[in-house]
Amino acid sequence: xAHHLFLPLIVPLVSAGVATIISGRRFWARVIAVAATLFNxxxxxxxxxxxxxxxxxxxxxxxxxxxxxxxxxxxxxxAIMLLLTALLTLATIMFSLxxxxxxxxxxxxxxxxxxxxxxxxxxxxxGDLFNLYVWFEILLVASFGLITLGGSRAQLEGGLKYVALxxxxxxxxxxxxxxxxxxxxxxxxxHLAERLNAIQEPTLVTAVAGFFLIxxxxxxxxxxxxxxxxxxxxxxxxxxxALFGGLLSKVGIxxxxxxxxxxxxxxxxRLAPLILAVAGVTMVVGVIGAMAQINVRRILAFHIxxxxxxxxxxxxxxxxxGLTAGIxxxxxxxxxxxxxxxxxxxxxxLTGTGDLKQLGGMARREPFLAVLWLLASFALVGIPPLSGxxxxxxxxxxxxxxxxxxxxxxxxxxxxxxxxxxxxxxxEVFWKKAYSDMSRLPRAGAGLLAPAVxxxxxxxxMGLGAAPALEYSAFAAEQVFDAAGLxxxxxxxxxxxxxxxxxxx
Amino acid sequence: xxxxIILRNVSRLMFPILLLLSLFMLVRGHNxxxxxxxxxxxxxxxxxLQIIAxxxxxxxxxxxxxxxxxxxxxxxxxxxxxxxxxVTGQAYMLAFWLKEPIPGIGKLGTPVLFDVGVYLTVIGVTxxxxxxxxxxxxxxxxxxxxxxxxxxxxxx
Numbered sequence: 001x002a003h004h005l006f007l008p009l010i011v012p013l014v015s016a017g018v019a020t021i022i023s024g025r026r027f028w029a030r031v032i033a034v035a036a037t038l039f040n041x042x043x044x045x046x047x048x049x050x051x052x053x054x055x056x057x058x059x060x061x062x063x064x065x066x067x068x069x070x071x072x073x074x075x076x077x078x079a080i081m082l083l084l085t086a087l088l089t090l091a092t093i094m095f096s097l098x099x100x101x102x103x104x105x106x107x108x109x110x111x112x113x114x115x116x117x118x119x120x121x122x123x124x125x126x127g128d129l130f131n132l133y134v135w136f137e138i139l140l141v142a143s144f145g146l147i148t149l150g151g152s153r154a155q156l157e158g159g160l161k162y163v164a165l166x167x168x169x170x171x172x173x174x175x176x177x178x179x180x181x182x183x184x185x186x187x188x189x190x191h192l193a194e195r196l197n198a199i200q201e202p203t204l205v206t207a208v209a210g211f212f213l214i215x216x217x218x219x220x221x222x223x224x225x226x227x228x229x230x231x232x233x234x235x236x237x238x239x240x241x242a243l244f245g246g247l248l249s250k251v252g253i254x255x256x257x258x259x260x261x262x263x264x265x266x267x268x269x270r271l272a273p274l275i276l277a278v279a280g281v282t283m284v285v286g287v288i289g290a291m292a293q294i295n296v297r298r299i300l301a302f303h304i305x306x307x308x309x310x311x312x313x314x315x316x317x318x319x320x321x322g323l324t325a326g327i328x329x330x331x332x333x334x335x336x337x338x339x340x341x342x343x344x345x346x347x348x349x350l351t352g353t354g355d356l357k358q359l360g361g362m363a364r365r366e367p368f369l370a371v372l373w374l375l376a377s378f379a380l381v382g383i384p385p386l387s388g389x390x391x392x393x394x395x396x397x398x399x400x401x402x403x404x405x406x407x408x409x410x411x412x413x414x415x416x417x418x419x420x421x422x423x424x425x426x427x428e429v430f431w432k433k434a435y436s437d438m439s440r441l442p443r444a445g446a447g448l449l450a451p452a453v454x455x456x457x458x459x460x461x462m463g464l465g466a467a468p469a470l471e472y473s474a475f476a477a478e479q480v481f482d483a484a485g486l487x488x489x490x491x492x493x494x495x496x497x498x499x500x501x502x503x504x505x
Numbered sequence: 506x507x508x509x510i511i512l513r514n515v516s517r518l519m520f521p522i523l524l525l526l527s528l529f530m531l532v533r534g535h536n537x538x539x540x541x542x543x544x545x546x547x548x549x550x551x552x553x554l555q556i557i558a559x560x561x562x563x564x565x566x567x568x569x570x571x572x573x574x575x576x577x578x579x580x581x582x583x584x585x586x587x588x589x590x591x592v593t594g595q596a597y598m599l600a601f602w603l604k605e606p607i608p609g610i611g612k613l614g615t616p617v618l619f620d621v622g623v624y625l626t627v628i629g630v631t632x633x634x635x636x637x638x639x640x641x642x643x644x645x646x647x648x649x650x651x652x653x654x655x656x657x658x659x660x661x
Binding site (some may be wrong): 001003006010013014016017018020021059060061062063108111 | 573574576577578580581584585587588590591594595596597598599600
């Protein structure tokens with residue numbers, strides 16, 4: 001029993017409560033937010049090492065035995081996601097210290113940020129399907145608050161679309177959870193994986209799996225349910241956009257990996273062609289949408305959609321190799337996407353506009369920012385030796401090994417268009433001559449650049465240290481597919497059904 | 506705000522009754538229908554009744570509570586009583602009960618205290634939502650021209 005798994009949930013929750021009470025004192029609210037995030041960062045690094053050494057960590061809330069109570073479990077994938085969540089929240093807080101106005105900070109910005117971290121951490125740690133729904137709702141409510149913080153007309157409009165489509169996704173998730181409870185009579189993931197693999201009516205299970213695919217697909221912004229993302233992500237403050245762009249759609253992808261990799265393992269082979277088709281369409285539509293935009297944040301938002309397609313492709317290949325590459329690609333993308341948002345956002349913060357037509361000449365004014373942009377955008381496109389290359393290479397290798405030529409061709413082609421998009425921003429924002437006089441504008445300080453520097457450094461480290469990163473991803477992917485081992489870890493040596501039978505007698 | 510002498514008198518009478526009922530619901534929660542959430546909703550309904558009868562300003566001035574801080578305190582309070590299990594090296598939220606039941610209340614334990622935290626949170630959040638909705642017309646009045654030139658805008 002690894003009871004320490006509760007710590008990354010208790011600390012953000014209590015900190016959010018304290019930060020709410022003292023929200024009038026900005027300094028202390030900042031201190032508490034940074035301290036809680038640092039704790040989560042340190043804890044998740046330790047958890048990563050612990051899992052590599054001793055395998056899965058499992059605990060039961062309230063001491064209720066496994067298939068009856070709520071299980072918390074952490075494997076390699078959970079630990080990676082937990083680490084990246086804390087890292088992104090830290091970068092976001094650092095960026096907000098430099099850019100946010102005092103009014104927004106006092107309006108419960110830090111409590112909402114901590115609640116978002118709390119919800120994401122819970123979603124990555126839970127081992128119970130309905131509990132996963134609850135964590136989704138917690139992080140969604142926090143994100144509703146953050147996306148409308150400031151209350152401008154555009155934000156309310158974007159927030160309304162965001163809320164409506166996300167509630168639709170949550171409804172599908174709830175219906176799926178209810179149906180799966182009716183079919184299998186349990187909601188514990190380990191127990192479900194046991195039961196669903198031995199079920200007599202596979203058609204019913206396929207229908208339920210379809211509900212989960214729609215629910216998580218809409219959260220992850222997969223085509224055709226991605227419209228809420230580009231319409232709402234350019235409205236809130238830059239720091240919030242950066243955090244959402246890095247994290248929120250990836251929570252949906254994590255849920256897809258977890259639910260289809262472990263719980264609906266028997267259905268994954270049947271749904272794989274559909275997932276691959278959705279992934280391909282997502283990549284293409286996202287990248288085409290990005291070409292039509294003339295606003296930095298909108299371009300990047302469409303690229304979130306396009307990149308999510310690659311992660312879905314990792315699941316759709318339905319093999320350990322594919323999922324390994326998918327996990328590696330997801331880890332790289334979370335870091336790099338946020339870095340790009342922070343760099344583009346820094347330019348937007350300095351000039352006061354994100355419109356490509358009005359920007360220009362940033363390379364001359366802020367050479368360091370331009371170098372950061374080049375590094376991050378090349379990493380996103382997948383130019384070796386930066387981090388994006390290995391994830392994409394793994395995906396394409398896995399696709400070639402399974403002779404899925406079409407999706408491989410699409411993945412490779414979309415990379416070129418991604419490069420086109422990144423060069424467009426480079427040309428318009430950094431390279432061309434500025435039309436307006438920029439000499440009066442403020443210069444970028446250390447506080448504005450530091451979070452982007454940290455994230456780009458992490459990305460470069462992931463590229464140079466690709467071997468250990470790939471190794472850990474493979475380890476995590478094997479753990480995701482290992483349903484029998486999960487049941488052993490959660491319910492004891494004989495599996496969950498045996499426990500239930502023993503209690504029934 | 507609904508201007509009615511009957512509603513005002515009834516709401517003044519109902520306020521302590523609803524609060525007592527909510528406390529009763531709170532303490533019977535661990536083995537009968539009830540508990541922190543339901544008790545909290547009942548207590549919040551007592552506050553919301555005052556808003557309907559007297560208007561939001563009356564509640565703000567009479568009970569000088571920051572309801573959002575009350576909710577935050579409730580969350581912290583609920584989380585703290587879960588820590589008892591963690592500190593003793595067992596699972597978080599593990600229940601600890603007193604050996605002997607207290608007459609009239611029943612057994613007490615950490616789940617009851619957790620419920621008190623939930624109770625405060627629900628009161629805080631629900632009342633805060635109602636207050637924000639009730640104060641909106643006074644904070645952000647909508648400028649409407651009168652319907653006819655000789656008509657006077659009705660008192661809202």
